[in-house]
Amino acid sequence: GAVVSQHPSRVICKSGTSVKIECRSLDFQATTMFWYRQFPKQSLMLMATSNEGSKATYEQGVEKDKFLINHASLTLSTLTVTSAHPEDSSFYICSARSGGPGVLQFFGPGTRLTVL
């Protein structure tokens, strides 16, 4: 299957700082990338959908000014958590796909964010 990578795999930061997480599709062009958040013992919750070259679409309750998403190329999307706080500590997972509905999404390995 297709490979999606995330970097970093783990990050610890101080409260008030910003953190950038990268998501790359390694062997295919991703027209759409998705960002999910997963709290302990809970399921994945979609945060936003981004299409290459256009603004991301955020889910209800997700602050777009806090979670900045950039999908500048067909192989790279970034999520920046601005002014992070301890409640932003979570497991962030991206996925990517190369087509529309019904085309499989391929998931990255996730990034564990801990905000002190």
Add this chain to the structure above:
Amino acid sequence: SQKIEQNSEALNIQEGKTATLTCNYTNYSPAYLQWYRQDPGRGPVFLLLIRENEKEKRKERLKVTFDTTLKQSLFHITASQPADSATYLCALESNFGNEKLTFGTGTRLTIIP
């Protein structure tokens, strides 16, 4: 409101037996239903996809059924092994033009040697 529920948060099965996991949904008309495996601290890994017009899909020791009348999918692992221990997630993609994948609550499966 829309809901996707998986029968139990945790399930313990003896090695060699068949593990059966359930996914029920309400207020969805899914075009596709997918099953994923997730290991601790890792992203989900795709296992099987079944379409709304399909009743059953198989892949090696895995079998998925999809009953759109009951609004339920069953996921079976036959001849279960300790290496099958993981959290299993079902996910729906609606056919209302909404291309989002929505995940169920997950079942943590433990295969006991």
